[in-house]
Amino acid sequence: MSVEHIPTIRWQQNDTQHEARWISEAGLPAPERVVVADDTLSADAAFRLCRDGTAILWQGDYQNARNLLQALARRADRPPRRGNETAAPTAAEAFAQHRQSQGRRAGILGNLLIPLTADYRIALRRGQDVVEACTAGLGPAHPKGSDAVISLRGLLALVSAYEWRKKGAFVTALDARIHPHFGVFSPVRGEYVDLVAQAPLPQPCNLAFDIGVGSGVLSCLLAKRGIAKVIGTDLDPRALACAQENVHRLGFNTQVAIEAADLFPASAVKADLIVCNPPWLPATPTSPVEAAVYDPNSQMLRAFLSGVSDRLAPTGEAWLILSDLAEHLGLRSRDELLGWIQTAQLIVVGRIDTKPHHPKTRDNTDALHKARAAEITSLWRLKTALRH
Numbered sequence: 266m267s268v269e270h271i272p273t274i275r276w277q278q279n280d281t282q283h284e285a286r287w288i289s290e291a292g293l294p295a296p297e298r299v300v301v302a303d304d305t306l307s308a309d310a311a312f313r314l315c316r317d318g319t320a321i322l323w324q325g326d327y328q329n330a331r332n333l334l335q336a337l338a339r340r341a342d343r344p345p346r347r348g349n350e351t352a353a354p355t356a357a358e359a360f361a362q363h364r365q366s367q368g369r370r371a372g373i374l375g376n377l378l379i380p381l382t383a384d385y386r387i388a389l390r391r392g393q394d395v396v397e398a399c400t401a402g403l404g405p406a407h408p409k410g411s412d413a414v415i416s417l418r419g420l421l422a423l424v425s426a427y428e429w430r431k432k433g434a435f436v437t438a439l440d441a442r443i444h445p446h447f448g449v450f451s452p453v454r455g456e457y458v459d460l461v462a463q464a465p466l467p468q469p470c471n472l473a474f475d476i477g478v479g480s481g482v483l484s485c486l487l488a489k490r491g492i493a494k495v496i497g498t499d500l501d502p503r504a505l506a507c508a509q510e511n512v513h514r515l516g517f518n519t520q521v522a523i524e525a526a527d528l529f530p531a532s533a534v535k536a537d538l539i540v541c542n543p544p545w546l547p548a549t550p551t552s553p554v555e556a557a558v559y560d561p562n563s564q565m566l567r568a569f570l571s572g573v574s575d576r577l578a579p580t581g582e583a584w585l586i587l588s589d590l591a592e593h594l595g596l597r598s599r600d601e602l603l604g605w606i607q608t609a610q611l612i613v614v615g616r617i618d619t620k621p622h623h624p625k626t627r628d629n630t631d632a633l634h635k636a637r638a639a640e641i642t643s644l645w646r647l648k649t650a651l652r653h
Contacts, residue, residue, distance in 0.1 A: 272286065274295035274299065274414050276299035276300070276322055285413050287413070288413050288419075289416070289419060290415075290422060290423060291419065292552075296319075298320065299319070299378070300314065300319055300320070301322050308340070311336075311377070312341075315373045315377065316373055320377075324389070325390075326390045326391055327379070327389040327390060327392040328391045331421075334417050357595035360636075363633055364548065371551070374416075375418050377417045378414050378415065381412065381413045381415055381420075383411055384406045385400060385403075393424075395423070395424055397427065398423045399420075399423055401423075401427050401430060402446075402448070423447060426445070427447070430444050430446055432444075434452055436452055436482055438461070443482045444507075444514065445480045446504075446506060446507035448504075450479055450558070452479075452482040454621060456622065457586045458482060460619060464584060466492070467537055467538055468580070470492055470537040471492065472492070472494045473487045473494070473495045474495075474498065474536045474540065475487065475497040475498070475541075476569060477498070477504075477541060477543060477565070478497030478499045479499065479557060480504070480508060481507065481523070482511070484512065485515050485521065487538070488520040496521075498528065500525065500526070502525075508523045509523045529572060529573075535576055535581065536576060536578060538582055538583075538584065540583075540586070541573075541584070541586065542586040543566045543569060544556065545558065545587060545591060546596060547559075547560055547561065547562055547591060547596050563597060570608075570611065571605075574611060577648070584644055584645070584647070585644070587645065588643075589640060593635075594633065606645075606647065611650055612647065613645060613647060615646035621637075
């Protein structure tokens with residue numbers, strides 16, 4: 266019988282070796298170098314430790330730990346000193362530098378650690394109540410569990426996600442709220458949902474697939490548009506649970522089925538409509554929620570295109586919802602996309618475009634502002650070429 270591996274973090278304190286369960290919401294390994302600190306540690310000293318890869322296990326006041334995290338963020342966000350002037354980076358180079366900078370920042374801020382009891386209580390003075398947030402994001406505390414350590418940044422991400430889950434995100438096209446779970450992308454960018462609400466349905470349209478169901482927002486929208494049967498698929502257990510909960514909450518149980526599958530449903534049935542909103546950028550995700558944004562080498566996009574023709578009914582359509590941000594960043598060309606469509610024996614029968622409205626399109630301090638300002642989100646209507 267196999268024994269479950271429990272990640273462990275170890276540190277030295279008062280000449281004694283200590284250890285605890287290591288919790289990382291992003292699946293990161295436990296830091297190897299750990300020092301214990303309290304309210305006497307200055308922000309500058311803390312930043313030097315975190316920057317150099319040493320984690321700080323906080324044993325002072327919890328609110329002071331939160332203040333320290335903000336101080337670390339301010340120091341991490343300081344622009345680098347200018348050396349010799351170099352040529353402006355290409356869009357792809359700017360994106361790579363941005364990702365590298367964000368990763369470095371996450372590494373620094375992730376090195377401030379907080380102790381948790383076995384039942385998810387913060388073992389510090391003035392610790393906030395995080396039991397419900399941790400239970401929602403990490404699962405119920407084990408009845409025989411041991412004390413644990415988590416990064417403060419990761420803990421606050423769990424708390425923020427739980428607040429989103431309780432409040433929900435209002436989706437205009439649904440006239441209802443979608444409640445995202447931790448690790449599942451929230452439909453805060455409504456333009457792609459609006460495209461699905463506006464596009465003309467193929468006729469007939471009695472069965473639809475929603476590939477990569479996520480929060481379930483598109484499955485619910487397709488059901489609201491009157492499609493008799495919608496099958497939403499995903500491989501992520503968090504997404505499957507989230508979609509099922511939203512489908513149930515909005516009353517679409519009789520129309521929408523949620524299924525664990527790699528892209529297409531297990532049944533060989535052909536659909537009148539197949540919708541896919543894959544990750545838009547060909548890069549490697551570094552956390553669960555980033556998997557909704559980053560798709561290494563456009564693997565999911567290409568797999569969807571190569572397999573969708575065989576799952577379409579004779580008069581059916583595939584709707585590919587995709588931003589062209591990758592094109593503006595030099596990560597994927599329009600010719601590549603059109604080539605994959607052609608190779609998959611598909612033809613474009615229509616396209617609906619929209620400009621995104623999120624704040625970063627107007628933030629000229631953002632490293633990727635030029636590309637974001639030019640971004641277009643499109644719904645590509647595709648049909649099988651062999652039937653035309």
